[in-house]
Amino acid sequence: MSRVLAVDDTRALRMMLGECLKKGGHEVVLAVDGVEALDKLREHKPDIVITDLNMPRMNGLDFIEAARKEPEGKSLPMLLLTTETAQALKDRAKAVKATGWLTKPFDPNQILALVEQLS
Amino acid sequence: MDDDDDFDFQALFFEECHELLGTLQEHLNQLADGTNDEETVHAAFRAVHSVKGGAAAFGFDQLISFAHIFETVMDLIRSDQMVPTAEINQILLRSGDMMEVLIEGAENGTPVDEEKLDNLQAELEHLASGEAPAASAPAAPVSASPSPAGAEPAVADGFELFGGDDEQGDDAGEPAAEPETEGETTREVTVRFTPDADFFASGHDPLRLLRSAKSHDLTSLEAIGQVPDLEAFDPSVCALSFEMVFQTAKSVSELEEFFEIYAHIADIEFLADAEEEDVSGEEEAEPPQSASVSPETPAETASPDAKPAPEATANDGQAQAKPMEAGKPAASGGAKQRGGPSKSLRVELPRIDRLVNLVGEMLITQAGIAQKLMEIQAADSSEDGMEMGHNVEAMSRQLRELQESVMAIRAQPVKSVFSRMPRVVRDLADKLGKEAKLELSGEHTEVDATVIEELAEPLTHMLRNSMDHGLEATTEDRIAAGKSRVGLIKLSAEHRGERVIITVEDDGRGVNRERVLAKARENNLISAEDNLSPEEIDMLIFHPGFSTAAEVSSVSGRGVGMDVVKKKIVSLGGRCALESTPGKGTRFEITLPLTLAVMDGMTIVVGDQKFILPLSSVVEALHIDSDALKHLPNGETLLERRGEFLRLIDLRTVLCQPTAGEAVDMAIVVDTETSGLVALVVDELIGQRQIVLKSLEANFRRVEGISGATILGDGQVALILDVPSLLSMNGSGGTYSEMMH
Numbered sequence: 001m002s003r004v005l006a007v008d009d010t011r012a013l014r015m016m017l018g019e020c021l022k023k024g025g026h027e028v029v030l031a032v033d034g035v036e037a038l039d040k041l042r043e044h045k046p047d048i049v050i051t052d053l054n055m056p057r058m059n060g061l062d063f064i065e066a067a068r069k070e071p072e073g074k075s076l077p078m079l080l081l082t083t084e085t086a087q088a089l090k091d092r093a094k095a096v097k098a099t100g101w102l103t104k105p106f107d108p109n110q111i112l113a114l115v116e117q118l119s
Numbered sequence: 120m121d122d123d124d125d126f127d128f129q130a131l132f133f134e135e136c137h138e139l140l141g142t143l144q145e146h147l148n149q150l151a152d153g154t155n156d157e158e159t160v161h162a163a164f165r166a167v168h169s170v171k172g173g174a175a176a177f178g179f180d181q182l183i184s185f186a187h188i189f190e191t192v193m194d195l196i197r198s199d200q201m202v203p204t205a206e207i208n209q210i211l212l213r214s215g216d217m218m219e220v221l222i223e224g225a226e227n228g229t230p231v232d233e234e235k236l237d238n239l240q241a242e243l244e245h246l247a248s249g250e251a252p253a254a255s256a257p258a259a260p261v262s263a264s265p266s267p268a269g270a271e272p273a274v275a276d277g278f279e280l281f282g283g284d285d286e287q288g289d290d291a292g293e294p295a296a297e298p299e300t301e302g303e304t305t306r307e308v309t310v311r312f313t314p315d316a317d318f319f320a321s322g323h324d325p326l327r328l329l330r331s332a333k334s335h336d337l338t339s340l341e342a343i344g345q346v347p348d349l350e351a352f353d354p355s356v357c358a359l360s361f362e363m364v365f366q367t368a369k370s371v372s373e374l375e376e377f378f379e380i381y382a383h384i385a386d387i388e389f390l391a392d393a394e395e396e397d398v399s400g401e402e403e404a405e406p407p408q409s410a411s412v413s414p415e416t417p418a419e420t421a422s423p424d425a426k427p428a429p430e431a432t433a434n435d436g437q438a439q440a441k442p443m444e445a446g447k448p449a450a451s452g453g454a455k456q457r458g459g460p461s462k463s464l465r466v467e468l469p470r471i472d473r474l475v476n477l478v479g480e481m482l483i484t485q486a487g488i489a490q491k492l493m494e495i496q497a498a499d500s501s502e503d504g505m506e507m508g509h510n511v512e513a514m515s516r517q518l519r520e521l522q523e524s525v526m527a528i529r530a531q532p533v534k535s536v537f538s539r540m541p542r543v544v545r546d547l548a549d550k551l552g553k554e555a556k557l558e559l560s561g562e563h564t565e566v567d568a569t570v571i572e573e574l575a576e577p578l579t580h581m582l583r584n585s586m587d588h589g590l591e592a593t594t595e596d597r598i599a600a601g602k603s604r605v606g607l608i609k610l611s612a613e614h615r616g617e618r619v620i621i622t623v624e625d626d627g628r629g630v631n632r633e634r635v636l637a638k639a640r641e642n643n644l645i646s647a648e649d650n651l652s653p654e655e656i657d658m659l660i661f662h663p664g665f666s667t668a669a670e671v672s673s674v675s676g677r678g679v680g681m682d683v684v685k686k687k688i689v690s691l692g693g694r695c696a697l698e699s700t701p702g703k704g705t706r707f708e709i710t711l712p713l714t715l716a717v718m719d720g721m722t723i724v725v726g727d728q729k730f731i732l733p734l735s736s737v738v739e740a741l742h743i744d745s746d747a748l749k750h751l752p753n754g755e756t757l758l759e760r761r762g763e764f765l766r767l768i769d770l771r772t773v774l775c776q777p778t779a780g781e782a783v784d785m786a787i788v789v790d791t792e793t794s795g796l797v798a799l800v801v802d803e804l805i806g807q808r809q810i811v812l813k814s815l816e817a818n819f820r821r822v823e824g825i826s827g828a829t830i831l832g833d834g835q836v837a838l839i840l841d842v843p844s845l846l847s848m849n850g851s852g853g854t855y856s857e858m859m860h
Contacts, residue, residue: 012134016176054169056165075322082172
């Protein structure tokens, strides 16, 4: 069981992701955007992060970039979960050292499998 | 997840969609209004994007592909690759409306006009292709349905991981679909795994990889690769590679899926037996199937020689009303509202209602204790009694705070309703061929959630009425009347004491009193001899079944009109008023209580019963000096109060209570909002208290002149008087006895 920080500005998706993770036996911390996620990262020291890309205030890419500079985020698995498909964004994700790129809609089982696998 | 949960999430998603739609409409309107700043564009973009994300999670395909192309266009504007012209804004506004239709379709299964959808989608694709719309420009083909491939990549099923670099493309998740399992036989698959230098830095850990690989039947492992010299050793770089052997019944694609997450950060070689290797090699080589069209160029699919779409967009701006103007909000006041989400918790309304009720009950109990204590103190003025009095006082203060806090939870800005109205006006402008713009003000006025929910319907009716009957029939009529082409409708909200006032004001032709009179006579609402004042004539339009439209129009005809508004407002404990100046315009005003649950009241005695007057309407209580009374020939009495004359109403008569002689001793001056100050004769004034409104309708029926009941501290029930409606009853000659019997 891992502590998962799930970040999404869309409430329904955030909660759905949270529920899915809880059912997988994980402890879940939710955040609505990158700014809140950074706070939660420092506070809760999660084992893995799953974040949306497009969010207000601080998007998922900027969040990962910032989180990598934090002691808690240095070697933390951080997955992007997004509807975006543009290669430029994926390149950027790689550049900011995102751990992986998942495309919505997500399959709960695969999310759980990945959390198992990566954290 | 089981289905129940899915259902809940969907409901949540739709709830959020409606909020997002409000945001979207608001910002699109601002955009149309010329506010072209980054924040506005971005907010609209994000609203569309969020809807798309949610729709993707639930698989609402129509919504996804429309949101996708819509988002693409918004993104072009956001990145300054497209300047939103009036025509583009118009398409965006219609797209916002279409989003609403699609969301409703997804939510309730209401039918979606496919042709309209396809046309609009084609227009958006046309925009996305980089061509500005022009009257002569060919729009994308209508036959482009089902949605062109350009909209698909984002919605490709399933699960997608970093597609390595290029050759794996975007569809890396695809192999999962291939049935490769050959019975239950196991096969041996060898995978050579060479992490990139960034492997650790990207949050990966080879140990975790190997641990998980065990569940995929990893049977043996060999570390390969060169560990560098100690001086050159960089612990942040993964120096080792692995050759992993799997003995598995799983398909190669399952294994590939397992490794997919590492594709961008490691070199992964499948060294299976020759046959298998070929298969996987082919997969790798195959060009991605649906991902070739990037979101930036989705309109490639629209053939250049396409015939123009039936509704060319650009001529709307000329011949017809300009809908983008119609939707223009007065001020961009609310732009910052949704900038950053505040920390919040969502609670279902019924839970808060329960809390409100409980607090209400506590207030009643507290009042009971206070009253009893007063009786005890009156009999025995001991120290203990004093102390207890202080405690009870403190408790009452705390209870009041508690109650205010609870009520504050339910308070919401009327904006959630107001923001839907520009669209209503825009639609009507289209339908009626009128030019109109809506100005909003006071959107941030907060009202109890129970009231907000009920507002949308009457507001829509009022706007319809203003658009249909208020504004001049044609632009020519307006110009002839010396007015600007575009009709102006103002919608505003403000607090006034314990009530909220919502007004809808138009600058149209005013109520056509002759026609109203004629119609009322025709319908036998009034008799020919009735001599009505202009105001009374105006009020006739609230009469049930009254509709002045000469022909039943598709917009506000069929007699479903202002009477519905009035009924609704009255049922909420509110009132409607109307002011009309011929040739200048009409102003509707509805007054509503801020909450439907608690109020401050003044307890009075009339005859042998206690009644409650809403404290918000009480101006003062005074003893009546018989010199101050002036009797008019028509039987009415006036009370002189500091030089002005007030109508004096004897509540004992109105409420049919036994009068203890004709002595008129005490009066309470109340402000009725509609008929100004009025003095009410009462027998006794007990004091003010907080009361919990209990609906009479729920248990009995609605009674004119009574807005509800409450339970007093001693357990007695007291009726709450609705003074304005009492007065109108009195004025129309009715008495309370008629209502009671």
